Amino acid sequence: MAYTKRIDGRKLDELRDTSAKIGVVPNADGSALFKQGDTVAIAAVYGPKILNPKHCQNPEKGVLRVHYNMLSFSVSERIRPGLSRRSQEISKVTEWALAPLVLLDELPGTVIDVHINILQANAGTRCAGINAAAMALAAAGVPMTEMISAVAVGKIDDKIVTDVTKEEEDYEEGEGATDIPVAFLSNSGKLTLLQLDGRIQAKRMKEALEAGKEACKKIFEIQKKALKEVE
Amino acid sequence: MATKTKKDIVIPGEIISKGNDFLPGDWTMKQGENIIATRIGIVEKYDKLIKIIPISGVYIPRGGNVVIGEIKDITMNGWMVNIGGPYSSFLPLRECPGFIEESEMENVYGIGDLIVTRIFDVRRTSVDLTMKSRERGLGKIQSGIVVRVNPHRVPRVIGKEGSMIKMIKDASNCYITVGQNGLIWINGDDIEKQAFAKRIVEYIVDNTTTEGLTEKVEKWIAENKPASIKTVPKEEKSEENVEVKE
Numbered sequence A: 001m002a003y004t005k006r007i008d009g010r011k012l013d014e015l016r017d018t019s020a021k022i023g024v025v026p027n028a029d030g031s032a033l034f035k036q037g038d039t040v041a042i043a044a045v046y047g048p049k050i051l052n053p054k055h056c057q058n059p060e061k062g063v064l065r066v067h068y069n070m071l072s073f074s075v076s077e078r079i080r081p082g083l084s085r086r087s088q089e090i091s092k093v094t095e096w097a098l099a100p101l102v103l104l105d106e107l108p109g110t111v112i113d114v115h116i117n118i119l120q121a122n123a124g125t126r127c128a129g130i131n132a133a134a135m136a137l138a139a140a141g142v143p144m145t146e147m148i149s150a151v152a153v154g155k156i157d158d159k160i161v162t163d164v165t166k167e168e169e170d171y172e173e174g175e176g177a178t179d180i181p182v183a184f185l186s187n188s189g190k191l192t193l194l195q196l197d198g199r200i201q202a203k204r205m206k207e208a209l210e211a212g213k214e215a216c217k218k219i220f221e222i223q224k225k226a227l228k229e230v231e
Numbered sequence B: 001m002a003t004k005t006k007k008d009i010v011i012p013g014e015i016i017s018k019g020n021d022f023l024p025g026d027w028t029m030k031q032g033e034n035i036i037a038t039r040i041g042i043v044e045k046y047d048k049l050i051k052i053i054p055i056s057g058v059y060i061p062r063g064g065n066v067v068i069g070e071i072k073d074i075t076m077n078g079w080m081v082n083i084g085g086p087y088s089s090f091l092p093l094r095e096c097p098g099f100i101e102e103s104e105m106e107n108v109y110g111i112g113d114l115i116v117t118r119i120f121d122v123r124r125t126s127v128d129l130t131m132k133s134r135e136r137g138l139g140k141i142q143s144g145i146v147v148r149v150n151p152h153r154v155p156r157v158i159g160k161e162g163s164m165i166k167m168i169k170d171a172s173n174c175y176i177t178v179g180q181n182g183l184i185w186i187n188g189d190d191i192e193k194q195a196f197a198k199r200i201v202e203y204i205v206d207n208t209t210t211e212g213l214t215e216k217v218e219k220w221i222a223e224n225k226p227a228s229i230k231t232v233p234k235e236e237k238s239e240e241n242v243e244v245k246e
Helices: A085-101 A125-139 A202-228 B102-108 B151-158 B160-172 B191-206 B213-224 B234-239
Strands: A018-022 A030-036 A039-050 A063-070 A110-120 A148-156 A159-162 A177-185 A191-194 B015-018 B028-031 B034-037 B041-046 B049-054 B066-075 B078-082 B088-092 B114-122 B126-130 B145-148 B175-178 B183-187
Touching (some): A039 A125, A063 A085, A085 A110, A085 A125, A085 A191, A110 A125, A125 A148, A125 A177, A125 A202, A148 A202, B015 B049, B028 B049, B066 B175, B088 B114, B151 B160, B151 B175, B151 B191, B160 B191, B183 B191
Parallel strands (some): A063 A110
Antiparallel strands (some): A030 A039, A148 A159, B015 B034, B041 B049, B066 B078, B078 B088, B114 B126, B145 B183, B175 B183
């Protein structure tokens, strides 16, 4: 049976119920919560602050450090807390996704710490993490040229779908499932995150990126609305 | 300051001006034909200059600011002070009034002491402090409490020409020194007065976006003032005052 209707009854290009909020961590300089269906991410930004030890400082530009962490209760089967190969990889790709938009040149010798915690996971956690991190950075008053939005597009059997869930990721019939997290910048429309898990034809890839771009525009509107709702 | 409504707040990357009508000022940049905001804040236009007034984030040191800092380290010729900004601040020995023996340095300002100091110079990656000033009130904090607030809300705590701070002083009978870095020193003769002053400050900080803040605070003080606090006798008031206008 081909994948004609999505498991949760959404349209192919429809996002899950998405909401965002800033100022959730009172002690941080900036923080944000981003919720996408059952996926919930909290990002807290500390800094810019002095980077110690001193030999880690860069006199030319600031340093951005991202810590991605999935809490042990975020999935149905408890995961071991702390660093894992997966969390280190996601921290790194998130850092690369965020670095082009932060004006690090203006902050020599300093560090900006971004802590992303996943409270609840149902696929697309790195995208929710990036969305939350971008909002937290903006809320922390870090100089940035633009915003970033991320979404996980996928190819389930032969259909391009937006914002995949865990259930869809595990779909095995037909051509199987492909999961493609993408992140687009809000103004220039540049792509700063692109990963691929599965298989996809070159032609379909273009389609998937188009779908991702459209979805990111919708997510950006949600981020923008939440950021402007100060108090 | 004008009241902040939702539409006044801009986010990074938002186009705030098209064409060549304005010159980009603080926290803005030119991108092609447009001027975009690079920080969350409120747009302000002066003549041909357009700039963003930040509403959140860490303290940005400016020359001449009076700040409250914590002594972090004692070096050969001065003290390292944490004033909350992204860069380290240094208070040189020569910027302290009087002669201080090198062995005496920790008795003057020891590690962990809080001091009221003035920013002398802001350089690319460091800040120089000074204790020499014609204004009174610089020095070590010996008693009282220190409250930390968002540094971008300090102008509202001070009020127009210090009107708000005067009101707090009169109501609570405490001496108050506002550091531009968001640390506020409240010094009174008993804990009850200090606690009341702290509550007023917190109330102001929580309501910075409301219109007619002065009247609201006045009303709040009248409602919440403990009976034990008497109004200030006039002659006491000339003692204090370290206010800085931005």
